[in-house]
Amino acid sequence: MILEVKNLNKSFRHPWKLQKIQVLKDVNFHVDKKAIVGFLGSNGAGKTTSIKCLLGLLTFDSGDLKVFGKDHLDKEVKKNIGYLPERPFFYNYLTAEEFLTFYGQLSGLDKSQLDKRIDELLDVVGLSHAKKMYLKQFSKGMLQRVGMAQALIHRPKLLILDEPLSGLDPDGRRQLVKIIQNAYDNEESSIFFSSHLLDDIDRLCQELVVIKKGVVEFCGKKSEFVDRGDRKFQISYNSQGHRQKLKVDNITQLQKEIDTIRKQGFEIIGVEQEKVSLDRAFKEFHGQEVEEVEA
Amino acid sequence: MKFASLVVAKNTYIEMIRDRVLYFVVVFSLLFMALCFALGQLSYDEIFRLSVSLGLSGIHLCFIGLTIFLGCSVFFREIEQKTIYTLLARPISRDQYLTGKYMGLVGILVTLLFGFLLCFTLIELLLGMPILLTSYYAFIGFFFESCILLAITFFFSTFAKPFLSITGSLSFFLIGHWVGTLDYIIEKSEDLVFKFFAIGVSRVFPNLEALNWRQFAIAKAHVPSYEVVFSVTVATLWALFFFLMALLIFRRKDFE
Numbered sequence: 001m002i003l004e005v006k007n008l009n010k011s012f013r014h015p016w017k018l019q020k021i022q023v024l025k026d027v028n029f030h031v032d033k034k035a036i037v038g039f040l041g042s043n044g045a046g047k048t049t050s051i052k053c054l055l056g057l058l059t060f061d062s063g064d065l066k067v068f069g070k071d072h073l074d075k076e077v078k079k080n081i082g083y084l085p086e087r088p089f090f091y092n093y094l095t096a097e098e099f100l101t102f103y104g105q106l107s108g109l110d111k112s113q114l115d116k117r118i119d120e121l122l123d124v125v126g127l128s129h130a131k132k133m134y135l136k137q138f139s140k141g142m143l144q145r146v147g148m149a150q151a152l153i154h155r156p157k158l159l160i161l162d163e164p165l166s167g168l169d170p171d172g173r174r175q176l177v178k179i180i181q182n183a184y185d186n187e188e189s190s191i192f193f194s195s196h197l198l199d200d201i202d203r204l205c206q207e208l209v210v211i212k213k214g215v216v217e218f219c220g221k222k223s224e225f226v227d228r229g230d231r232k233f234q235i236s237y238n239s240q241g242h243r244q245k246l247k248v249d250n251i252t253q254l255q256k257e258i259d260t261i262r263k264q265g266f267e268i269i270g271v272e273q274e275k276v277s278l279d280r281a282f283k284e285f286h287g288q289e290v291e292e293v294e295a
Numbered sequence: 296m297k298f299a300s301l302v303v304a305k306n307t308y309i310e311m312i313r314d315r316v317l318y319f320v321v322v323f324s325l326l327f328m329a330l331c332f333a334l335g336q337l338s339y340d341e342i343f344r345l346s347v348s349l350g351l352s353g354i355h356l357c358f359i360g361l362t363i364f365l366g367c368s369v370f371f372r373e374i375e376q377k378t379i380y381t382l383l384a385r386p387i388s389r390d391q392y393l394t395g396k397y398m399g400l401v402g403i404l405v406t407l408l409f410g411f412l413l414c415f416t417l418i419e420l421l422l423g424m425p426i427l428l429t430s431y432y433a434f435i436g437f438f439f440e441s442c443i444l445l446a447i448t449f450f451f452s453t454f455a456k457p458f459l460s461i462t463g464s465l466s467f468f469l470i471g472h473w474v475g476t477l478d479y480i481i482e483k484s485e486d487l488v489f490k491f492f493a494i495g496v497s498r499v500f501p502n503l504e505a506l507n508w509r510q511f512a513i514a515k516a517h518v519p520s521y522e523v524v525f526s527v528t529v530a531t532l533w534a535l536f537f538f539l540m541a542l543l544i545f546r547r548k549d550f551e
Contacts, residue, residue, distance in 0.1 A: 106302055
């Protein structure tokens with residue numbers, strides 16, 4: 001296991017009142033080796049707070065955070081973590097090359113290793129042409145990509161990304177998704193990334209951690225999350241030369257209806273389980289109304 | 296990482312020295328300094344005395360202003376731009392980070408001080424004034440005073456917003472230059488309550504007036520070496536004290 005969070009509790013003191021506001025309540029989750037895990041939750045659910053606790057940017061009330069089996073603040077652990085915060089703005093007056101050199105040196109890489117690595121990474125994130133450009137000349141998408149490069153510069157075993165795709169246009173999002181996928185495929189990194197953009201999580205992740213109001217409500221495979229609860233079925237059958245479709249609500253009803261159709265002497269062509277998107281599963285999970293869409 | 300502080304210091308220096316805002320403030324400071332010299336030229340008598348006095352005062356004020364501006368803005372920017380998050384996520388301790396920032400800014404102050412010193416010398420040459428070594432003692436004082444104030448701005452910036460940090464640092468600057476006078480008043484006063492509080496104030500605030508060697512430049516006299524050594528030692532200790540206070544707070548700071 002790469003990352004293990006046990007019973008994490010965090011509260012903030014109200015600026016004017018004496019009482020504390022608890023934002024994380026016994027948070028438990030884990031990230032396995034070589035996995036892309038999506039950290040899903042609405043705004044204010046506690047995603048960024050959990051990540052900040054993990055990185056030592058916030059102290060926490062209680063809990064046990066282990067990365068690679070060691071304490072999360074251990075320097076050896078930090079050498080193997082790459083991090084990109086939400087909507088970062090980096091040093092305006094550094095060039096992309098200087099910026100990556102700086103972060104590489106902080107991670108213990110020497111100059112000879114860095115030169116090669118910087119060229120390689122800038123190529124991966126599509127910024128080779130901007131090597132000598134000041135970061136203040138970069139667009140939001142370019143900043144996000146150079147931010148990804150700084151997170152990857154030291155070949156981390158765990159990459160933590162906080163809302164990496166928010167604020168980007170569709171093209172920027174597509175490019176960054178490609179870079180994240182590339183980091184997973186070629187850099188041997190496990191990736192833990194928070195987002196409220198369900199499409200991207202759906203596209204990238206095999207596993208999910210779902211947090212709601214400071215409580216982790218699900219941790220496991222994405223397919224398990226999507227298939228939670230009763231799913232509808234659709235039976236297709238031939239009735240006197242006409243193709244008919246019948247929708248049933250659950251598996252018991254399905255068996256019953258199949259028997260009835262057969263008894264009537266009709267031919268069953270197929271049975272399909274309703275396909276649910278992550279978006280719909282998430283809405284159902286949150287008890288929100290889901291619009292019925294005819295397939 | 297062994298030399299993480301040096302890496303942070305180098306980056307801070309490069310980032311700051313290229314900042315256009317800094318150049319705007321420097322140009323303003325140079326104009327102010329030139330104005331101070333020009334005012335000295337308006338005198339009928341003792342042109343040297345007045346020009347050096349006003350010129351050094353102008354440099355002093357500008358340099359202190361720059362110190363407070365740099366000290367307060369560097370933290371605010373790092374937190375606003377979230378660069379501090381990515382830095383502290385690296386294998387670098389908060390102590391190393393803060394030390395690196397301080398060293399980088401001291402580097403900037405040294406560069407600026409040399410710039411001011413050069414301009415001061417050029418103006419003196421242009422005005423046909425004698426170039427005396429005694430004029431340069433004041434610059435040593437400016438440097439150590441700015442080191443204390445930089446540590447004070449770091450101390451305030453670890454827990455306060457820029458406005459409060461600037462106000463706090465300016466208060467230390469003003470009271471620090473008034474402590475000498477306060478000591479004199481304490482000596483003369485017979486009011487015990489006043490004495491109690493005034494002694495408290497004079498012990499809490501560093502005596503910045505001890506680093507004011509402008510009068511030696513005006514009098515064309517050398518500062519006694521024991522005074523230089525003593526004042527510089529005390530100033531270093533004050534800077535260290537405020538820097539350690541800043542470190543203690545920064546170690547526990549939450550980045551919400």
